[in-house]
Amino acid sequence: MELREIDGPLLEQVLDDTYDLWGDGLSRKAYGLWNLAQMKTTWGKSNLARVGFVEGDRVVASAKRYLFDGVIGGQPARVLGIGAVLTPESHRGQGLAPKLIEAMIADGEARGCTVALLFSEIGADYYTRLGFTVVPRRMVTIDVPRTRRGAPATMVRAADPLDLPEISALSMTYAHDASFALIRTPDLIDFGITRRRLRAGLGPAGLRQVEVFVAEEGYRAAAFIIVSRGPEGVVLEDCGDRDPSGARIGALLEAYVERDPSQGDRTLRAWLPPGLHPPQVHLSAPFDAPEVMMVRHLPIRPPAHQVWWPLDMF
Ligand SMILES: CC(C)(COP(=O)(O)OP(=O)(O)OC[C@H]1O[C@@H](n2cnc3c(N)ncnc32)[C@H](O)[C@@H]1OP(=O)(O)O)[C@@H](O)C(=O)NCCC(=O)NCCS
Numbered sequence: 001m002e003l004r005e006i007d008g009p010l011l012e013q014v015l016d017d018t019y020d021l022w023g024d025g026l027s028r029k030a031y032g033l034w035n036l037a038q039m040k041t042t043w044g045k046s047n048l049a050r051v052g053f054v055e056g057d058r059v060v061a062s063a064k065r066y067l068f069d070g071v072i073g074g075q076p077a078r079v080l081g082i083g084a085v086l087t088p089e090s091h092r093g094q095g096l097a098p099k100l101i102e103a104m105i106a107d108g109e110a111r112g113c114t115v116a117l118l119f120s121e122i123g124a125d126y127y128t129r130l131g132f133t134v135v136p137r138r139m140v141t142i143d144v145p146r147t148r149r150g151a152p153a154t155m156v157r158a159a160d161p162l163d164l165p166e167i168s169a170l171s172m173t174y175a176h177d178a179s180f181a182l183i184r185t186p187d188l189i190d191f192g193i194t195r196r197r198l199r200a201g202l203g204p205a206g207l208r209q210v211e212v213f214v215a216e217e218g219y220r221a222a223a224f225i226i227v228s229r230g231p232e233g234v235v236l237e238d239c240g241d242r243d244p245s246g247a248r249i250g251a252l253l254e255a256y257v258e259r260d261p262s263q264g265d266r267t268l269r270a271w272l273p274p275g276l277h278p279p280q281v282h283l284s285a286p287f288d289a290p291e292v293m294m295v296r297h298l299p300i301r302p303p304a305h306q307v308w309w310p311l312d313m314f
Pocket residue numbers: 021061084085086087088091092093094095096097098119120121122123126
C-alpha cells in the first residue's frame with residue numbers, strides 16, 4: 001500500500017474517524033475547522049500534513065506527519081513527528097498501523113529525517129515492538145504563593161506577534177547544552193500558540209483560555225510565559241527569561257495569578273529546563289509526564305537531558 005497525503009473528502013472521513021478520540025470538547029464542525037486552520041498557519045503549511053493508506057474510497061489507516069528541525073547531540077537534525085495514528089475499527093488487527101508507521105519513517109528518511117518521535121496514548125509496549133524507545137520526561141507542579149504586595153512592579157503586557165523573534169531567541173537559550181531539542185523558530189512557536197488559541201476560540205465559551213505575557217525591558221521582551229487553562233488544569237506551556245535565575249518568569253507568574261485572584265490558578269503544571277527555578281515560586285518534586293514520549297533511531301540515552309515544552313506537544 002502506498003502512503004499518500006489525505007485531503008478533501010478523504011480528510012473529512014479521517015476527521016469523522018478521529019473526532020470521538022481527539023475532538024477535545026469541540027463540535028464536529030469546529031473540530032474540522034480547527035484541523036484545517038492548523039494546516040494553514042505559516043509553519044503548518046510546509047510542516048504538517050495528514051497522511052495515510054487508502055483502499056478504494058476508504059482511508060484504512062492515517063496519522064499526522066510533523067516535520068521539525070532539531071538539534072541532537074549538538075548536530076542539526078530533521079525530526080519526523082508522528083501523531084494521531086488511527087485505524088478505523090473495521091480495519092483493526094491487520095497490522096495496518098505498523099505498516100503506516102514504517103512507510104512514514106521511510107518517507108521521513110527520504111526527507112532527511114534521522115529521528116522519529118511520537119507521544120503514545122496507549123502505553124509504551126505497542127510502540128516498543130515497533131522499535132521505539134521511551135525518553136523519560138519529568139514535569140513539576142509550580143505553586144505561586146500569595147503575596148501581600150499584589151501584582152509585581154515589572155513591566156508586564158500581553159504579547160503580540162512582534163515579540164515572536166525575541167520569544168524564539170529566549171527559548172533557544174535553553175537548547176544549547178541539551179542532548180535533544182527542537183529549533184523553535186518564531187513560526188513554530190506561533191503555530192503552538194495558534195493551535196491552542198483556535199481550540200479555545202472554537203470550543204465552548206470559557207472552557208479553555210490561552211494567554212501569552214511578556215516582561216519588557218527597553219521595549220524588548222526580556223521574559224515570557226505562555227499559560228493555558230482548561231479541563232486538564234493550568235499548564236505553563238512555555239517560558240523563557242534573559243535572567244538565568246528566572247526571576248522575571250516568577251514575576252510574570254505572580255502577575256498572572258494576581259490579575260484575577262478569584263480564578264484560583266495558583267498551581268500550574270510545567271516542564272522547566274534543568275536549573276531554572278524562579279525564586280518567587282515553589283516547585284514540587286518532579287513526576288513522570290503523563291504523555292509517553294518515544295523515539296526511534298535516536299542516539300539519546302536516558303537520562304540525557306532533552307528540551308521539550310508542553311507547547312510543542314502534538
Ligand atoms: C492502536 C491502533 C492504531 C492499532 O492499529 P491496527 O492497524 O489495528 O494495528 P495492529 O494490527 O498492530 O493492532 C493490533 C494491536 O494493537 C493493540 N492495541 C490496540 N489498541 C490498544 C491500546 N489501547 N493499548 C495497547 N495496545 C492496543 C492490540 O492489542 C493489538 O495487539 P496484538 O498485535 O498483540 O494483538 C488502533 O487500535 C487504533 O486506531 N486505536 C485507536 C486510536 C489510538 O489509540 N491510536 C494510538 C494513539 S498513540
